[in-house]
Every structure is written in structure tokens, then in C-alpha cells.
Amino acid sequence: MFDDLIREEDVAWAAALMGLGPDGFAPVGDDVSRLQAMLRLDTVDFEACPGSGKTTLLVAKLAVLAMRWPHRQQGICVLSHTNAARNEISAKLSHSAAGIVLTRYPHFVGTIHAFVNEYLALPWLRSKGTEVRCVDTQIALAKRWSLLPQNRRWALRQANLSETCLIYENIDYGGGQTGNFGPHTPTYRAIVEARRTSSEQGYFCFDEMFLWANELLDRHPETVSTLRWRFPLVFVDEAQDNSEAQSALLHRLFCHGDAPSRRQRFGDSNQAIYGSPSQRGATSDLFPGAVIHPMPRSYRFGQDLADHVKGLGVTPQALLGAGPPDLLGVDPKAPAIFLFDDGSVQGVLARYGQHLLESFDAAALEKGVFTAVAGVHELGKDDRIPRALGHYAPSYDPVCARRESAPSSFVQYLARARFETAGSGNTDRLVNATAAALLAASELAGGTHGYGSRKSPHRRVAYMLGDSDARADYLALQEIVLTHQGNLSPVIWMAALAHVEGVVRHLSGAAALGGDVITFLAPPQPEALAEGGLANGARSDNLFVYPPDAPQLRIRLGSIHSVKGETHTATLVLDSFYHNHHLSELKPWLLGAKSGGFSTNRRGRQVSEGARMHGRLKLHYVAMTRPTHLLCLAMRKDAFVEDELNTLTNRGWTIIDCTIA
Numbered sequence: 214m215f216d217d218l219i220r221e222e223d224v225a226w227a228a229a230l231m232g233l234g235p236d237g238f239a240p241v242g243d244d245v246s247r248l249q250a251m252l253r254l255d256t257v258d259f260e261a262c263p264g265s266g267k268t269t270l271l272v273a274k275l276a277v278l279a280m281r282w283p284h285r286q287q288g289i290c291v292l293s294h295t296n297a298a299r300n301e302i303s304a305k306l307s308h309s310a311a312g313i314v315l316t317r318y319p320h321f322v323g324t325i326h327a328f329v330n331e332y333l334a335l336p337w338l339r340s341k342g343t344e345v346r347c348v349d350t351q352i353a354l355a356k357r358w359s360l361l362p363q364n365r366r367w368a369l370r371q372a373n374l375s376e377t378c379l380i381y382e383n384i385d386y387g388g389g390q391t392g393n394f395g396p397h398t399p400t401y402r403a404i405v406e407a408r409r410t411s412s413e414q415g416y417f418c419f420d421e422m423f424l425w426a427n428e429l430l431d432r433h434p435e436t437v438s439t440l441r442w443r444f445p446l447v448f449v450d451e452a453q454d455n456s457e458a459q460s461a462l463l464h465r466l467f468c469h470g471d472a473p474s475r476r477q478r479f480g481d482s483n484q485a486i487y488g489s490p491s492q493r494g495a496t497s498d499l500f501p502g503a504v505i506h507p508m509p510r511s512y513r514f515g516q517d518l519a520d521h522v523k524g525l526g527v528t529p530q531a532l533l534g535a536g537p538p539d540l541l542g543v544d545p546k547a548p549a550i551f552l553f554d555d556g557s558v559q560g561v562l563a564r565y566g567q568h569l570l571e572s573f574d575a576a577a578l579e580k581g582v583f584t585a586v587a588g589v590h591e592l593g594k595d596d597r598i599p600r601a602l603g604h605y606a607p608s609y610d611p612v613c614a615r616r617e618s619a620p621s622s623f624v625q626y627l628a629r630a631r632f633e634t635a636g637s638g639n640t641d642r643l644v645n646a647t648a649a650a651l652l653a654a655s656e657l658a659g660g661t662h663g664y665g666s667r668k669s670p671h672r673r674v675a676y677m678l679g680d681s682d683a684r685a686d687y688l689a690l691q692e693i694v695l696t697h698q699g700n701l702s703p704v705i706w707m708a709a710l711a712h713v714e715g716v717v718r719h720l721s722g723a724a725a726l727g728g729d730v731i732t733f734l735a736p737p738q739p740e741a742l743a744e745g746g747l748a749n750g751a752r753s754d755n756l757f758v759y760p761p762d763a764p765q766l767r768i769r770l771g772s773i774h775s776v777k778g779e780t781h782t783a784t785l786v787l788d789s790f791y792h793n794h795h796l797s798e799l800k801p802w803l804l805g806a807k808s809g810g811f812s813t814n815r816r817g818r819q820v821s822e823g824a825r826m827h828g829r830l831k832l833h834y835v836a837m838t839r840p841t842h843l844l845c846l847a848m849r850k851d852a853f854v855e856d857e858l859n860t861l862t863n864r865g866w867t868i869i870d871c872t873i874a
């Protein structure tokens with residue numbers, strides 16, 4: 214059924230569609246790896262270096278397949294790990310008419326979580342009589358915590374257990390991190406009771422949906438063949454990040470036993486980074502598997518940048534720099550290190566802004582993507598400078614940047630939409646953020662909207678309001694949001710609030726709005742013009758504008774996790790602290806004294822740098838391989854002695870000392 218679905222004559226069309234020109238996938242000399250990667254449709258893993266074009270390849274294949282797909286009830290299943298990756302694929306596909314087809318029935322493009330929910334867990338729970346209201350770990354745990362008797366909460370706090378002890382690992386609500394509270398103890402029984410009650414009320418944590426999906430497969434094994442028939446071709450993006458639960462379930466669904474679906478996975482094991490230090494990768498059906506298709510060239514950056522970063526790959530990769538793309542008409546720049554001390558840490562971003570102004574012309578500054586990222590973006594204690602991004606930009610808001618979890622207030626919904634559109638004037642994000650915030654407020658007020666609808670939040674709200682009076686409130690609210698581009702001052706917010714409350718009362722059916730809703734609808738904080746606020750260019754939407762009085766560029770601030778898979782013009786990687794200062798620990802790699810995640814000891818044996826160092830290497834390998842033109846680092850000046858700075862200069866780094874005004 215796959216013969217002739219991607220033909221040689223389609224390849225030039227797809228390359229042009231991706232903005233690569235007709236030869237984008239043509240052979241390079243005698244290297245035909247790109248062309249073959251486009252044509253093959255067997256089960257294979259594309260494991261390749263940063264910028265090798267894995268996402269581009271996936272989208273190009275999908276565009277051709279969408280055009281030629283002959284089946285009406287069987288579809289292509291495209292799975293990604295994060296919503297950010299799903300959005301990137303959908304946005305790229307939306308450039309072609311054929312691509313839009315793929316985002317509809319019979320195809321599926323979405324996260325693994327969304328797939329498991331839609332096709333397995335939700336229907337199964339519904340068939341058992343449970344209406345799922347909300348799948349969100351944060352919200353489910355808050356519900357469960359509030360269900361615990363006061364004395365049990367106290368006991369858990371005394372035992373240093375947090376709300377996460379309320380996540381279960383078995384369908385009898387057992388398992389999980391309950392510390393010393395064994396099944397015979399009243400506290401354990403209270404934990405299980407809270408888990409059960411909230412689940413029966415329809416509140417679930419993200420990973421619990423895998424348990425219910427597996428229960429469906431245990432009880433109805435025929436589901437597997439039905440889904441394989443429905444999705445004969447499966448693509449998995451960011452495959453290196455799959456957890457064991459995801460990997461095992463996908464293998465069981467599509468690969469194990471007879472008549473498997475065709476599956477192509479895309480990823481880079483050197484870039485496997487997880488949301489939290491406790492998260493681990495897959496232990497079965499490992500990525501990459503036995504059949505790997507090589508793609509040795511990076512089209513993101515040139516050889517000079519490749520040589521500076523390749524040592525950080527835990528498993529050394531051939532990194533051939535075939536970039537950068539010639540979109541900006543400027544040459545790549547020498548990498549730079551910004552040095553600072555306690556007194557100058559808040560001046561680093563401005564110096565970076567200045568360096569960008571000196572390095573790029575006006576057209577490149579206008580078109581380019583400029584970012585500053587840190588491994589740790591949530592400020593804990595205010596010591597060990599630089600602990601996190603907040604030490605460089607005091608008004609940085611980690612919640613705004615965390616794309617995977619729900620914002621905790623109406624104002625944060627708007628701030629995140631502003632951040633994601635980064636001044637592009639994309640009104641669609643703002644409209645949907647407003648609608649999503651209204652739905653969240655209504656949930657808190659006791660409304661039930663069901664879960665899993667594919668409609669956009671705006672369409673859902675518009676449908677639910679119908680011709681009611683609250684519809685006028687909704688339209689007035691959207692007008693206020695759009696007029697102010699989502700940036701509402703406390704005064705404007707007070708004007709908008711009556712409309713918000715009108716809509717929320719209608720959606721939820723609640724006559725009065727309780728404490729949770731009031732907290733969610735808290736007014737925005739006035740922008741501090743004092744030190745650390747607008748005065749130094751950083752704003753609550755995590756954009757650093759420079760120069761602050763007459764902005765010529767916007768620098769997007771975020772965690773390294775939040776920029777995975779992205780391509781930037783320039784990236785500044787800021788040092789941060791987890792057990793130690795990340796970049797300071799990586800100094801031997803920057804100085805060229807070490808390379809890769811393993812070294813050879815005196816007896817000739819391979820010795821691992823250890824799990825923590827591997828995590829650090831992967832995280833910063835992801836960060837340092839984002840830019841096309843300019844890589845910058847920011848580190849404490851006292852991390853170096855004079856000789857080391859000389860070595861860096863000799864290796865091609867420009868040193869910029871922020872301690873000198």
C-alpha cells in the first residue's frame with residue numbers, strides 16, 4: 214500500500230515547499246542520504262545531528278504523502294513529544310494545501326499524550342462511566358490535596374512529602390512515591406482515597422492516562438489490530454525523549470508481533486533532555502534501534518560553529534557544518550563569551566544586545582531570531598549567582614515560558630500568548646489564549662466542559678455562549694484584549710473584569726465566583742519602572758528589548774527546554790546552577806581538554822563522565838546548537854584563570870568583559 218507514495222519527481226516540489234529550493238534534498242556529491250531519506254517508507258530510525266533537517270524532512274514527507282494518500286478511512290499518525298513540536302509541524306504543514314488535509318480525519322498529528330487520550334484512555338474511561346473533566350497534573354494534584362483530611366496533610370508535610378505523592382502508578386490507585394507510609398497505614402489509605410475520589414470526579418495526571426490505556430489493551434487486545442489498520446504509517450518526532458511508558462505503549466500498539474504498522478522515528482540521542490531531573494528515558498524499544506539512516510550534515514550552522522560544539526555530544530557525532538542558510542545575507546560571526554561578576558550580572562543582556570547591534574545590520578536585526586536561554590530558569594534561593602535566568606533578568610517569569618503546563622492566572626495566559634507571538638501581530642494566539650483562560654476560570658468555578666474536543670478554545674467558547682447575553686461580554690472582552698495586544702494595565706484590566714465575570718458565570722452556571730476563581734482573575738502587576746523592571750529592557754512577557762528607550766531588537770528569554778528543536782540567528786547560553794554551575798563544569802569541553810561523555814583511563818578502559826554530567830552535556834549541546842550565525846555564552850569571570858582565557862581566544866572565542874563598564 215506504500216508503493217509509489219513518494220516519487221522522485223515529488224522531491225524537488227517538497228524541497229521548494231520547505232523553502233530549500235528544488236535541490237534541497239538532492240545528492241551532495243556522492244552522498245545520496247537526503248534523497249533516500251525522502252523516498253524511503255520502511256520502518257527506520259533517522260538518528261542525526263542537530264540541524265540535519267530531521268523536522269524539515271518529516272514535514273516534507275508529510276506534504277507529499279498528504280497529496281498522494283489514497284485512503285479515506287486509514288490515516289497517517291504523526292506523534293511528537295511536546296506541544297511545541299506538534300505546533301511546529303502543524304505550522305509548517307499549513308504552508309501547503311495538501312498539508313492542511315493532514316491535520317484532519319483520517320490523520321492524526323499531535324502529542325503522544327493527546328493520541329493516547331483520544332484513542333485509548335478517554336473512550337475507555339468513558340465506557341467505564343467516568344467523564345474526564347481535566348487531564349493536568351497540577352490541577353489534579355491540587356484537587357487531591359484538598360480532599361485529604363487536615364491531619365493527613367500535616368503528616369505528609371512532616372514526612373517531607375509533597376503533592377506528587379498523590380500520583381498513582383497502578384489502576385487500583387496504588388504505587389507512587391508514598392515515602393514510609395505503607396499500605397497498612399491510615400495516611401496511605403487517605404492518599405489512595407483522595408486519588409480514587411478525584412479520578413472518579415474526572416481529574417487525572419498526565420501519565421496516569423497511560424495506565425488506563427494499557428488497561429484497555431489488556432481487556433480488549435483487538436484494539437491493537439484496529440489501530441494498526443487505522444494508522445498503517447506512524448511517524449515519531451523527538452523520539453529520543455520518549456519515556457519508558459510512552460515507548461512501551463507505542464511499541465505494543467504499533468510494532469510488537471504480527472502485521473506491525475510502518476514506523477519511522479526521528480531524533481538525536483545526544484539531545485535527550487527531560488522535563489525534570491527525576492525523569493528517565495526509555496529502557497525498552499530503545500532509540501535508535503537497529504536500522505538507522507545516516508544524515509551527517511547540519512544545515513543550521515557552518516563548520517566553525519560545528520567545531521566549537523561537537524565535543525559536547527555525549528556520543529561524538531560526525532558534525533559537518535553545511536549551513537547557515539543564506540536567508541539573512543550575512544556571514545556567521547565568531548562565538549563570544551560574556552564574563553561577569555555579582556555586580557554586573559544584570560548588565561549581561563544589555564551587553565549581548567549591544568553586541569548584536571554591532572554584529573548585524575538593520576535588516577538582519579529585523580528578520581532574525583535572537584534568544585537568551587538558561588538550563589535553570591526558575592529562581593530558587595537568591596545565592597550562587599547565577600542560579601537561574603532571574604539573576605540576569607529579575608522580571609523574568611518562568612511560568613510564562615513553561616509551554617507544557619497550564620498558566621495559573623488569566624493574566625499569565627495573555628502573557629504567554631504575547632511571548633509566543635513575540636510582537637508578530639498574530640491575533641489568533643491572543644484570541645485563543647483569552648478563550649482558554651475563560652474555560653479554565655469556568656472549570657475552577659465548577660463548570661464542566663468535557664475534555665478532548667479538537668475545536669479551538671475560541672470556537673468552543675463561541676459555541677457554548679450561543680446567542681446569550683454573555684456573548685456581548687465575550688466580544689467586548691476580545692476587543693479590549695486585541696486593542697491592547699494582550700498587554701492589559703491594571704486600569705484596563707478592571708474594565709475587562711466585568712466582561713470576564715459575565716462570561717465565566719454563563720459558562721460555569723455559577724451564580725457567584727469563589728476564592729479560586731478570584732485568585733485566578735487577579736489583576737496584573739504594574740510594570741516596575743525601577744531597577745530590574747522595564748528600565749533594563751526585560752518585561753513580564755519575557756522579551757528583552759534593546760535599547761530600552763528606542764528598541765531595535767527583541768531578545769526572547771527562556772529555558773533551554775523551551776527552545777528545543779528551534780533555529781535562532783543568535784543564542785546566548787547563560788550559566789546557571791544545578792549542583793554546580795553548569796557551564797563552569799563544562800569548562801574542560803570548552804577549552805578542548807575533553808570531548809564526548811566518556812574518557813579513556815590509564816588502563817585503556819572507557820569511563821563514563823556519570824549521569825549528571827551527561828545530562829549537563831546534553832542540555833548544553835541542545836542550547837549551543839540552536840544558532841545559525843552567532844553562539845554566545847555568559848559565565849562568571851572568576852571561573853577562569855588568565856591562561857584559560859588565552860586558550861579560549863586562541864580557539865576563536867571573542868571575550869567580552871561585562872565587569873568593565
Ligand SMILES: Nc1ncnc2c1ncn2[C@@H]1O[C@H](COP(=O)(O)OP(=O)(O)OP(=O)(O)O)[C@@H](O)[C@H]1O
Binds near residue numbers: 238268511
Ligand atoms: N535539506 C536541507 N537543505 C538545506 N537546509 C536545510 C535542509 N534541511 C533543513 N534545512 C535547514 O536547516 C535548519 C535546521 O532544520 P531542522 O530544524 O529541520 O533540523 P533538525 O534536525 O530537526 O534539528 P534539531 O535536531 O536541532 O532539532 C533549518 O533552518 C532548515 O530550514
